[in-house]
Amino acid sequence: xxxxxxxxxxxxxxxxxxxxxxxxxxxxxxxxxRTRPELRGLPVIVGGGGSRGVVLSATYEARASGVxxxxxxxxxxxxxxQAVVISPDHSAYAEVSHGVMEVFRSISPLVEPISLDxxxxxxxxxxxxxxxxxxxxxxxxxxxxxEQGITCSVGVxxxxxxxxxxxxxxxxxxxxxxxxxxxxxxLHPLPVGALWGVGEKTEEVLHxxxxxxxxxxxxTPLSTLQRALGNGVGSHLHALSWGRDERRVTxxxxxxxxxxxxxxxxxxxxxxxxxxxLLRLSERTAARLRAKHHVGRTVxxxxxxxxFTTITRSRTLKEATDVGREVYETxxxxxxxxxxxxxxxxxxxxxxxxxxxxxxxxRQLLLGEKDSGWREAEQAVDRAALRFGAGAVRPAALVRRxxxxxxxxxxx
DNA sequence: TCTGGGGTCCTTTTGCCC
DNA sequence: TCTGGGGCAAAAGGACCC
Numbered sequence: 001x002x003x004x005x006x007x008x009x010x011x012x013x014x015x016x017x018x019x020x021x022x023x024x025x026x027x028x029x030x031x032x033x034r035t036r037p038e039l040r041g042l043p044v045i046v047g048g049g050g051s052r053g054v055v056l057s058a059t060y061e062a063r064a065s066g067v068x069x070x071x072x073x074x075x076x077x078x079x080x081x082q083a084v085v086i087s088p089d090h091s092a093y094a095e096v097s098h099g100v101m102e103v104f105r106s107i108s109p110l111v112e113p114i115s116l117d118x119x120x121x122x123x124x125x126x127x128x129x130x131x132x133x134x135x136x137x138x139x140x141x142x143x144x145x146x147e148q149g150i151t152c153s154v155g156v157x158x159x160x161x162x163x164x165x166x167x168x169x170x171x172x173x174x175x176x177x178x179x180x181x182x183x184x185x186x187l188h189p190l191p192v193g194a195l196w197g198v199g200e201k202t203e204e205v206l207h208x209x210x211x212x213x214x215x216x217x218x219x220t221p222l223s224t225l226q227r228a229l230g231n232g233v234g235s236h237l238h239a240l241s242w243g244r245d246e247r248r249v250t251x252x253x254x255x256x257x258x259x260x261x262x263x264x265x266x267x268x269x270x271x272x273x274x275x276x277x278l279l280r281l282s283e284r285t286a287a288r289l290r291a292k293h294h295v296g297r298t299v300x301x302x303x304x305x306x307x308f309t310t311i312t313r314s315r316t317l318k319e320a321t322d323v324g325r326e327v328y329e330t331x332x333x334x335x336x337x338x339x340x341x342x343x344x345x346x347x348x349x350x351x352x353x354x355x356x357x358x359x360x361x362x363r364q365l366l367l368g369e370k371d372s373g374w375r376e377a378e379q380a381v382d383r384a385a386l387r388f389g390a391g392a393v394r395p396a397a398l399v400r401r402x403x404x405x406x407x408x409x410x411x412x
Numbered sequence: 413t414c415t416g417g418g419g420t421c422c423t424t425t426t427g428c429c430c
Numbered sequence: 431t432c433t434g435g436g437g438c439a440a441a442a443g444g445a446c447c448c
Binding site: 027056069070114115116117118196197198199200201202233298300310311312313314315316 | 439440441442443444445446447448
């Protein structure tokens with residue numbers, strides 16, 4: 001169906017469809033295949049190397065065996081023993097992502113990245129010049145494949161969430177336009193789980209109400225949905241089921257929190273090891289704050305026990321900080337206050353919330369209060385890391401006296 | 413089948429102040 | 431003085447997304 005030139009009216013009427021959702025196909029796996037073309041056509045899984053990893057990305061050949069992302073690696077290997085397993089290379093994905101986002105921004109300044117591998121675009125300004133939203137989508141698909149060697153899928157619609165569903169329906173390597181007058185017909189046959197915001201739990205509640213399709217939701221009284229799911233979720237889903245979605249494409253949403261967490265290879269009950277881990281995570285979190293010129297006021301920790309139950313504890317400081325030592329001292333005090341008696345932990349995490357720009361944060365040194373000098377010390381470490389590489393300088397507690405620098409083993 | 417790491421958003425609970 | 435409740439911010443938990 002070669003529709004060349006600016007289309008006026010049908011077929012595939014894309015007038016008013018100014019929202020594009022672009023989604024890379026099997027992103028991490030596709031990036032790996034660029035440098036290993038001999039693996040094309042084979043089941044390939046990118047996933048965490050350790051015993052406790054999950055699938056991050058899988059080629060369509062692997063998906064044919066039932067493998068999907070977020071699945072435990074152990075299960076994926078069992079489902080697809082012949083799969084080639086690759087451990088992730090995050091910097092490579094970030095680099096490709098950057099290139100792809102640049103392609104988007106060459107079309108329109110209204111680009112809202114959702115993650116490394118997907119973004120919304122508002123092309124209302126560019127559509128006329130380039131021949132309409134469908135042509136813009138096709139141009140993006142061709143250019144991304146040309147420049148980056150990976151394929152993507154594009155949904156074109158009048159709202160964000162319909163565009164997102166459209167890209168999911170035409171995967172892989174496809175494009176789908178959902179004209180305004182076809183939105184309801186497109187939505188209503190879909191299963192409830194297709195809606196953004198309906199996960200495992202919500203889906204179960206809906207099924208118990210006998211609701212299985214988006215159309216079922218649309219024909220259920222708002223009050224019933226709100227009683228079952230809460231006012232917020234209930235009215236949200238009802239609006240979506242009729243194609244109503246007011247959210248605009250907004251580039252540059254500021255960060256609200258940054259954090260770091262780690263699952264241990266085996267459960268840990270040694271408080272000394274856990275303290276050392278909290279120090280690493282605090283330093284990493286604070287370094288990322290400083291790199292972005294951000295400070296934050298609330299420090300929270302996360303503790304996951306061996307049975308997977310998870311708790312969080314948080315404390316709000318008098319002033320926002322980007323100092324690792326301060327984050328660490330707060331984190332340790334929160335952790336010690338739990339009073340755990342050698343409970344077996346599978347994960348700890350540190351997060352800083354309530355983030356604002358460092359420039360606009362009040363940072364007056366209260367009279368008589370010592371500036372401990374950690375900030376300056378850590379900034380010096382940042383500069384050294386820039387010149388000599390991360391890990392060139394590290395807190396004494398993280399340096400093993402009996403071993404060269406490197407990932408700590410977790411055992412003393 | 414044994415569940416990552418990065419986040420956002422929403423709801424409920426709690427403590428505090430008036 | 432006791433009690434109630436509105437309003438608020440912080441804390442905690444949980445669902446969800448990629």
